[in-house]
Amino acid sequence: MTSAPRSGPVILITGCSTGFGRELSFVALDRGFRVISTARRVEALAALKEKGADILQLDVTAPLSKISAFVAEAWKIHGHVDFLVNNAGYLQGGAIEENTPEEVLLQFNTNVFGLLNTTNAFLPYFRARRAGTIVNISSQGGSLNLTGAGIYCASKAAVDSLSDTWAKELADFNIKCISIQPGMFRTAVSDATNIRRGSNQIPEYKGTASDKVFVDYSARAGTERGDPTKAAVKILDFVTGAAGEDLPLRLPLGEDAFLDLKAFHVQRLADMERFKAWSVGTDFD
Template sequence: MATTPVFLITGCSSGLGYEMSRAALDRGFRVIATARRVETLQTLKEQGATILSLDVTAPAADLVTFAQTAWEIYGQVDYLVNNAGYVQGGAIEENTPEETQKQFNTNVFGVLNLTNAFLPYLRKRRSGTIVNISSMGGSLSLVGAGVYCASKAAIDSFSETWSKELADFSVRCISIQPGMFRTPVSNSTNSQRGSRQIPEYIAANETMVGYNAQTGTERGDPAKGAARIVEFVTQTNEDLPFCLAVGPDAFDNVRGAFERRIAEMDRFKEWSMGTDFEGYVADPAAYTI
């Protein structure tokens, strides 16, 4: 019986999900590729992937059932890749509560509920890697994409906490922050605009117009990006960071965002200080969050 590691990847009908499936297959891994419409996965099936239908926004109980079904195929899942998602654009105010909730149901709660469905198996086996596909937007808080960026910031935060909580079970977790890759993410299916159009939000509108206009000219090759992700997360001799920017644009933009935040903190440091009780002496051995 084959004992090669198993990838389970969500959102594999196109883009990075499709390319990560191919990259994993090319490296000899077994792959369970999923998408809402299983008929979009026939090409991956022909290349050797097992295909399953999965809607990550399904009720949590249904995802528990799915996890059991998927686990029983090979008796293991070594890499759970949470890739399914879409872009909800427009100024924050332009998005209805329902549109914002829908974005978080897919990009955040789908990841949370599916991961929780697999964690009992990973913890019991005391091995496995969770790979959450975030975005450089999670660190950039872009005008015109605030709802989307907030959803990815939540994924980054969950990933960092999981990387700490699950270390005792030898389960790793990493958040991947891709830059701009030439995928269908900005087409009408994967990119949506808030339905409450407010002309006064000029910068937000310019962001969306520019984002859609560059479709098909992005600098990132999704096949190369996917191969880099698969190669990086399958390293067994190196601890993974909780977050990895993928693409030169992602590296430069995320690094720049961190540097600006540090400079801003230093600039206003005096306003952060002076709030302790009079005479308080910090105990370095005391519990802190």
């Protein structure tokens, strides 16, 4: 099938070798977007290049100077970028205690600091142009704080928090920012390169909730209910204005994410009301 002529918006996506990054790239190309796809290994992007994407090497954990040089190179390809999709990341699993300090740091370097540095490198260009949309691929885990994935969920909670603040800070420059919170989708997230277990495995955790969640998650790989292609269509349609409204701070993605996150927030509100007497009454008389 011949793709539509690509003269539309310019979208740059990180982490395109697998998962949402790859799906978003293909869907965007079919929609006529001018797509810049990135990955640590550019050879993994051969199919996207053949389809018409510009491909660039990017390791989001690189020093800020290298990321800044990458952004300057990417900006020159089409003279601007309309959408930055921060998708690069992986899942660090196991009980929190089972993750070494080095593993925790690497998780945050990739999922949080890499996203932070990449976005900050783009912001001077977006501010000068008074336009741009930042789309951060987070997870429902950023709110749900799942056992067996505490380090990953903490990194995604940081992404959600950064996104919320950027949306407010950058509004004066006509720059939008949104955090997408997907549920379970049938991507390669469960591959060995995308999911890792803490190396400091502790026997006492064997058979506990954190152990079972990790084992069950891995076992369900390839049977998840969510279709990543449909998710990519939803994301692109939503951030390009198909909803006809301003972007919210966060968007749950998937039937499971919508229901799980709704239940989470309802319970939090109920807890606040239940313990209100303990929260108030602290002002000076």
